[in-house]
Amino acid sequence: MTGAATAYAVRAQRLDPQALPARFTMPAGGSDAAVYLDRRGVVVKRRLSGLPLTLSLPISAFEGISVRIEPEGVDGLVAHVELTHRDPDLTLPLMVTRDMEEAALDWESWSSILGLPMLLTETDGQNRVVGGEAKVRIEAPKPRRRRAALQNRRPRFLARRKPGHSRPMPVIEGTEIIARN
Numbered sequence: 001m002t003g004a005a006t007a008y009a010v011r012a013q014r015l016d017p018q019a020l021p022a023r024f025t026m027p028a029g030g031s032d033a034a035v036y037l038d039r040r041g042v043v044v045k046r047r048l049s050g051l052p053l054t055l056s057l058p059i060s061a062f063e064g065i066s067v068r069i070e071p072e073g074v075d076g077l078v079a080h081v082e083l084t085h086r087d088p089d090l091t092l093p094l095m096v097t098r099d100m101e102e103a104a105l106d107w108e109s110w111s112s113i114l115g116l117p118m119l120l121t122e123t124d125g126q127n128r129v130v131g132g133e134a135k136v137r138i139e140a141p142k143p144r145r146r147r148a149a150l151q152n153r154r155p156r157f158l159a160r161r162k163p164g165h166s167r168p169m170p171v172i173e174g175t176e177i178i179a180r181n
Helices: 003-012 100-114 146-150
Strands: 022-028 031-037 041-048 051-058 064-072 076-084 092-097 118-121 127-129
Touching: 064 100, 064 127, 076 100, 092 100, 100 118
Parallel strands: 064 118
Antiparallel strands: 022 031, 031 041, 041 051, 064 076, 076 092, 118 127
16 A cells, blocks of 8 residues: 555544543554554554464553654645654554644544654654653641641540540349330
8 A cells, every 4th residue: 555545444433532441443454453442542453473472451551642743745744643663563553644733633533532642753763752741749738627737636515525444334133124104
């Protein structure tokens, strides 16, 4: 297949980030691989040297959601949005399109849904993180009530009560006492 034919074939199978889990096929080493993708991980089933192979990867095993823009023809550009892995054979195509606005929307949507950074693939093949990841500072919680200094003591409503005694309770022996009307 040529690059344009591949673009149209993948475009017909555009994966919607809002419709997870998703099942699709992708070309892998001369044969097709069946892929299952959800918010927690990816399962890839393919044949390797004639033997069935199943790979189960968590989403954290992937580097991020990358966009790669390539020239097509004289005036055209094609954007490839991919779930990028360190191993190029495990990189999953999510969409191929000529519409750059649609590619940018999907790129951001996939990144936020899967919790992975947005990557821009440079012309030399290197991935660069676009934008900063949101860092949440975690500190010790602030006291929420005026009486936070007294929190190691008994609660206020129990402080009004007198504590019980620790001596054994008396036991009444003899006839049984039953209350009857």
